[in-house]
Ligand SMILES: Nc1ncnc2c1ncn2[C@@H]1O[C@H](COP(=O)(O)OP(=O)(O)OP(=O)(O)O)[C@@H](O)[C@H]1O
Ligand SMILES: CC(=O)C(=O)O
C-alpha cells in the first residue's frame with residue numbers, strides 16, 4: 001500500500017499525519033457541482049432537437065416482442081427495425097451499455113435491449129460477483145424468453161496506479177495557495193515512488209490537477225500543488241518528466257489474481273467477451289487466449305482495452321493478437337495529453353478496420369447525460385465523429401450504469417449514428433476506405449478478395465441485403481470491413497459466432513441450422529424462412545456470399561458470390 005500524504009506527501013507506509021509546509025487547502029465538498037447547466041425544458045425546442053428524444057421509443061415496438069421465435073434465430077429488435085425502416089434503414093453501428101445500479105432490473109434491461117443495446121458490459125471494478133451473476137442471468141433470460149440477442153462482456157479491473165482514499169467522503173479541493181493544512185491520500189501501488197525524481201510532475205486525472213515533487217524522503221514524495229483542481233475518489237495519476245509521461249504501467253501485471261478469478265467466473269457463466277484493462281503488450285492477450293483455448297472456451301472473445309501509453313506503442317501487435325479493441329478514452333486521457341485523444345482514436349479505429357478487428361469507442365460519449373436529460377451539442381458531435389470514422393461500436397458508461405437517463409442516452413446514440421451513417425452513404429465516404437491486404441495463404445487471400453469485390457458489387461448494383469453463410473464469422477467480418485451500404489445478414493449455426501458478431505459493424509447475426517456441403521439447400525431454406533416472415537418481398541435483390549465449405553480440401557472452389565432476385 002502506498003500513500004499520498006500532506007500537500008500531498010506520497011508514502012508507501014501509511015504515514016498519514018506528516019506535516020509539511022506546502023499550501024494545499026483541504027476542503028471537502030459535498031457533491032460534484034457543474035455550474036451553468038440548465039436542464040432542457042423541452043418547451044420551446046425548434047423541432048429538430050426534439051426528434052432526438054423521440055428516438056427513445058422508436059425502435060422495436062412491444063408487439064414484436066410477443067411474437068414467438070420461429071425456426072429462424074432472428075432477434076426481435078433487428079426484425080422490428082427491418083420491418084419499420086427497410087434494409088437500408090437498419091443501423092450499422094453497434095451499441096454497448098455498461099450495466100450498473102441504475103439499469104440492473106429486468107424491466108430496465110429489457111428497455112435497453114429494446115432500445116438497441118447489442119452488448120451489455122459488466123465492469124468488474126464495481127460490485128460483487130453475485131450482483132454480476134444476477135445481471136448475467138437476467139440478460140440470458142431476456143434473450144431466451146423474449147428473443148433478444150444481447151451479448152455479455154465482462155471488463156477486468158486490471159492494475160493501475162490510482163488514489164485509494166484521501167480521507168474525505170467525496171472530492172477534495174486542492175489549491176496552489178500556501179498556508180492550508182496538508183492532507184494524506186493513499187495510492188494503490190507500493191513501488192510507485194521508485195524512479196521518481198524531485199522536480200517531476202504528478203498529474204491527476206489527465207491534467208485536472210498537477211503537483212511538483214519537491215522532496216523525496218525514502219518512499220514518500222512531498223509535492224506542491226502547481227495547478228488547482230479537485231481530487232476525486234479513485235483519481236488516476238501519472239508522472240511527467242520534461243513534458244513527457246514516465247511510463248509506469250509495464251511494472252504492473254495486466255492480469256491480477258482478482259482478474260483471473262473474475263475471468264474464471266465469466267467463463268463459467270458463459271460470457272461472450274472479456275475486455276482486458278490496461279493491456280500493455282500482446283503477451284497478456286495471448287496468455288488469456290491460450291487459457292481459453294485450454295479451457296475449451298474458444299467462443300469467448302478477448303478484447304484489449306487501449307488505455308496506456310505502452311499499449312499505443314505496441315498497437316498493431318495487440319490488435320493482431322486480440323479479437324477486438326476498446327478505445328478506453330477515460331484512462332487513456334490520463335496517459336496522453338487530452339488534445340491527442342481525437343487523432344489517436346481515429347488512428348486506432350482505422351488500424352482496427354484494416355486489420356479486421358472490431359473497435360469500440362468508449363467513455364464520456366454523453367457524459368453530461370449522467371446528470372441531465374439532454375446531451376450537449378458537443379457530445380453529439382463527438383458521437384457522430386466516431387460513427388463517421390466507422391467505429392464498430394459506441395459505448396455508454398456512467399450514462400447507463402448510474403445515470404437516470406440511460407435509455408435516453410441510448411436513443412441519442414441510436415439517432416446520431418443512424419443520421420451519420422446515412423450522411424456517410426450519401427457522401428459516398430465508403431469509397432475512400434483503404435483495405436490493406438491481410439491474408440497470406442491463397443485461400444485467405446481469395447476470401448478477402450471475394451469480400452472486397454462483393455461489397456463493391458453490392459454498392460454498385462444497389463442490392464438490398466448481403467447474405468453470408470459462415471461458421472466462424474470470418475467472411476462476415478471481411479464483408480463488414482468494407483462498410484457496405486446494405487446490411488450483412490450473417491447466417492451461422494454456431495452460437496458463439498452469433499454472439500461475437502454482435503459487435504461487428506453492419507452485421508446482423510442470425511442463428512440457423514446450416515448443413516455442411518449443401519450450400520444451395522442452405523440458401524433456399526434461409527431465403528424461404530425470411531420470405532415467410534414477410535421480410536423479403538418480390539423484387540428485392542440479395543447478394544449471397546458463402547465460405548461454408550471452408551473445411552473442404554479444395555475449399556476455394558466453394559467460396560462464391562451470387563446475386564438473387566426474390567420472386
Ligand atoms: N456494477 C456497478 N455498480 C456500481 N457502480 C457502477 C457499476 N458499474 C459502473 N458503475 C459506476 O458507473 C461509473 C462509470 O462506469 P465505468 O465502469 O464505465 O467506469 P470507468 O471508470 O470508466 O471504467 P474503468 O474502471 O474500466 O476505467 C463508475 O464510476 C461507477 O461509479
Ligand atoms: C472504459 C475505460 O476503461 C476507460 O475509458 O478508461
Ligand SMILES: [K+]
Nearest residue numbers: 155156157277
Ligand atoms: K474495468
Ligand SMILES: [Mg+2]
Nearest residue numbers: 307328330331
Ligand atoms: Mg479504464
